[in-house]
Amino acid sequence: MSLLETFRVALTALSTNRLRAVLTTLGIMIGVASVVTLTSLGASLQGYIQSQFEDLGADTLQISSARFRNTSSGTQPMTTQDAEGLAEEGVAPHVVAVAWTYNIQTTVRSGANSSTMSAQGVTANYADVNNWYPASGGAFITQNDIDSSARVVLLDSTTAEDYFGTANPVGQTLLIGGQVFTIIGVMEERSTGGMSSQTVLIPVTTAQTRLANAHVAGKGYRVTQIQAKVSSADSETVALATDEVEAYLLKAHGIRNSASADFNVTSSATILDSLSSTLSLVTVFLSAVAGISLLVGGIGVMNIMLVSVTERTREIGLRKAVGAQSGSILVQFLVEAILLSLLGGSIGIMLGGVFLLIGGQLAPEMSISLTPESAILATGISSLIGILSGVYPANRAANLHPIEALRFE
């Protein structure tokens, strides 16, 4: 019997018991829907987190003072000397750029609008290192601005809107810490992962000297954070660069034991790594839970196939009497079990698609969608369940004795 014929016979058999077929595959439906939802959701979540971290710069080391760490030598502040030292040729070969910031909380006022927020003093390469630029029509802080401690400011898009609405703020002035600053640009919008994004960017020297006195004797000025951009984002290079930075700073701060370092070097790559592995662990665990529904579904299919074989014992006897080989009977019931389970699987995929659609509506920024991989995985799982749960009943059908089958009441 041809395969096409086998499919037709199996489909006919299934369609005579439509409701039963659908109910039988309920377990598979739920299992597949869970697998599809979980794996797709996991992938979207992973992608989302990744993109968030890429915005933060997975290839950038953040170095800050370990202010609360108890060290015998006392905490030395992070200074421009540290930053400039790191930027020197040969100090950290895997670091391609060093930016630094000095942040202060201050009042920002424009007319009647006034609020306290963080003013971030930044270096001229801050935009490049953070991959965050002024929106069109604006310019970033230049080295000239740094050298002259210019009173220029860039607003983030939220602040710009708060203070100026839809009007173009470029060229207007703001009072920061009581001093007049000229607005030279608005930073482009970027996702912040839900964190407050309100900040104004000013030249780092302006923050260190005009808005505060951050001078540290013999070491230049205090900095809040040093950002070291690594030559490549892969974790190996990031690790190398981290070692170089740590070695330099330990030496500069005169600390021998790295355990008593008075600074922290973190990179989003390392955070991302641990987060991703946690996430995939969770996905695997939840998929295993889904697997239990699939197991139940498989047992359901096996059960109904056994019922079907019993119900159709006489039919099997007749088929054998007119010349069906045991193999054809086996294949016929196997195909029926596979189709049954694929039926459940495809309904499950659709169900999962609906769940994901709802999820996508609830969290639009996560771009949740059914991944082709999860659909393929689900189809594969369904076929496998069909085969596994069909083998025993099909084998039973194939081995029936024609006469006993024909006599079956």
Add this chain to the structure above:
Amino acid sequence: MNNNNHSDTSRVIDIQGITKTYHLGEIELQVLKGIDLKIERGEFVSIMGPSGSGKSTLMNILGVLDQPTTGTFYLDGINVAEIRDQDLARIRNKKIGFVFQNFNLLKRTTALRQVELPLMYAGTRGRTQKAREALESVGLGERLNHLPSELSGGQQQRVAIARALVNEPSLILADEPTGNLDTRSGKEVMQIFQTLNREQGITTIFVTHDPWIARHTNRVIMLRDGNIIADKHVASPLDAATAERPSEAEELQEVFETTYYGGKAEEYT
């Protein structure tokens, strides 16, 4: 035994010393007690005998649906005992057409598809055409797409006959094919068998309880308690198209006596 005797292809069936024993727990039940039987190509044979005498058991063995406990069985010159399982299926498919008392049609399947079934397992091309021709030959050319539930008993049995003959088998075996039918339908079915045998020379063996039906065949074999107790030519078989069933009890009695006789197997050789 000389194998050459059995390669004579004109002999459709040649069995010797066939026994069949069922084991029911402790009890052994010998249903066939040593059957010898030769049937030539083109013969039209009826098997009669009381209920439980082993007629169906014998038919199932002849149809390769069941295996004898002992004895030799040559079908079309082939030693059935030496055949592997898959080839048994092929023999059932190609050489034998089986007709059952209860029709054994598939539910929710049209007449055409029922008849296509043996062709399907044979992998034959042009199935629909062949199935249609077979149905036409049993007078069901107008009922191709009817389901069993839409056909009378006689029509259902004719579908089953079409299914049995569609693969052009060497042998048609019918186990009480008229048993579930009323007299008229039974006669129609009988007529089909007779026509197939006379016009196409299809070797046919069928079991019946009805002596009048048996009188339409050329040879009557009587079974009792697993033995052949008589095997006799019918001198002038009735013609199903013209013969009228005697309505009087006496005439029935007369037919009965000419058919149910107490002769011995040796009388037929």
